[in-house]
Amino acid sequence: MQGLVLSTWRYRYFIVSSIKVEFRSRFIRSRLGGLWMIIHPLVQAAIFALILGQLLSGRLPDMADNRLAYPIYLLAGTLGWNLFSEVISRCLTVFIDNANLLKKLVFPRTCLPLIVAGSALVNNMLLFAAIVLIFLLLGFVPGVHLVWIPLLTLINLGLSLGLGLILGTLNVFIRDIGQIVPIVLQLGFWFTPIVYAPNILPERIARLLQLNPMYWIIQGYQNAILYNAPPSWTALSVISAIAVVSLGLSFVIFRRANSEIVDVL
């Protein structure tokens, strides 16, 4: 374990350089380059605001008189969900995409998830900056509880990395997983209160949704940004535990599968 950390540390330059290369090549390929990674979620949020705005803006608790509440609520949820789904979908194919490197070169395998996590984090930070900019243009100033965003991001990242790597390892052997996960992610988006508030749902269904860990993480984002309130600490500690367990499990599964991954790729 100590050896693993040390050898990964030796490769820190490679990890940072890979993240840079990824961004630079996006800008080489298209004029707006990395900005597309921000434009996508923002446009999606704008579409929801346009179509569902009239319907849902009055339904947010305690925000009946705030015209801007719904777009802000949408952006907060988008910020959290976007990180989660990006990390999961990139982890899902991380070993398959890097088959050539894995087959030909020796380097600590831990570099690959770290590169995914690093570049997803940078994307998310850019998205956050863009959202804050939009808020300022709209004349909305978030409160002090915004400081919880880094913590939420960390837990979100841990959970998505853990789940993503378990799925990514299995996907090398069972490729159907690569097809199923995007569908599950799409369902997950609608089973998490991002475009709607949970209070519009019947009591029983709302209770069911609370079993979804992302329910609490997204709620944390919405609290921090829109309601200026802390996240639910009980829920968050349970989710942190889930994130740690899934990270540990992904590590164990990868260890077991490691010697066979290259054989199969």
Next chain:
Amino acid sequence: MMQPVLQVSNVGKAYRQYSSELARVLNWFGLSTKPATETWVLRNVSFAIAAGQAVGIVGQNGAGKSTLLKLITGTQRPTEGTISVNGRIAAILELGMGFNPEFTGRQNVYHSAGLMGFSKSEIDSVVLAVEEFAEVGDYFDQIVGTYSSGMQMRVAFSVVTAFRPEILIVDEALSVGDTYFQHKSFNRIREFQEKGTTLLLVSHDRSAIQGLCDRVILLDKGSVIKDGEPEAVMDYYNALIADKENSRVQTRQLENGKTQTISGTGEAQVVELILTNAKKEVAELIGVGEEVTLSVKVKAENNLPKLVLGYMIKDRLGQTMYGTNTWHTGQVISDVSKGSILTYNIKFLMNLGPGTYSISTALVSTDTHLDNNYEWRDLAHVFTVINVDKTHFGGSAWLDPYIEVKLQDSIL
């Protein structure tokens, strides 16, 4: 022997297939499900290599060479046994792996040296040397997409060898690129070797192996079948390629300590081989440039539709000096009946440098010994060339020179 840099002990590699992938996953967690099929590509492979040794690894396609290399570099794990490596391994296998065509040569150098585990400052300290060694000029700061394959090879080789590794694995990859750079890269490899780098060379090129290696390991069907001095192992390998049904390979120790390999079906045999000098005397010592006659007596042990005699003269390292056969000279003998004896008299000038040489003979039906190998005889005869009446010279060929020297008055 010194502490080995590479120790391979009882290594085996199996590719496993399971009845379903779920069974494989269960297997990781100790829920015993036997793999449906296990294909062993390597089994019981053991050897140790000391620092500074140059070892060739040869074998036919599918013998397990690439798998062995993958296990040594660490991209794949052995199923059984252990491999211990003392130091860093660099492999010139897949030159230009991970090069991104959208970035400049310089950026790619940084990135791929990073992939080898070096830090920014370490790379900073060698990047100039890499640029100079690659000799691609202004292209170094242009995107790799505009490079020719030779230029990409140059940059890639320069990066891989920017830091001296403890073990360097060299593949056929080196045969690409221009001759100038090939020489340059071979020089660098030799330099590394002199400084103590262990060399692992995988090649089908006999002269490259015998020119660089002091030991050869022959793999066949996943195990080591010969491990020793290059010339003997390569002769055995050569015989093995021709090994077919009804074929036999025999080796015997000669009085001078060398190993002679004879292989083939035995349908034709060399029964006598003598080398005579200009005075028609049988001679062990031949002067440079002397006219000699090689007489080979061949007996057909069976009815043969076609018979071709080939011969090769090799130096003491086993490098071929000259070789030809009667297929190339248009002297194929057809319909040889059983029991007949043929004598070939081959007359030529011994334009070789001083040294000891050996003659190998081949009895075949066409131009290669891979079709019908009646007999292949290595070290059929050994002789020595001495410089009796020529001006002193070095090297292995006598290229009778005429040197003209003119002195011009200085203009200044």
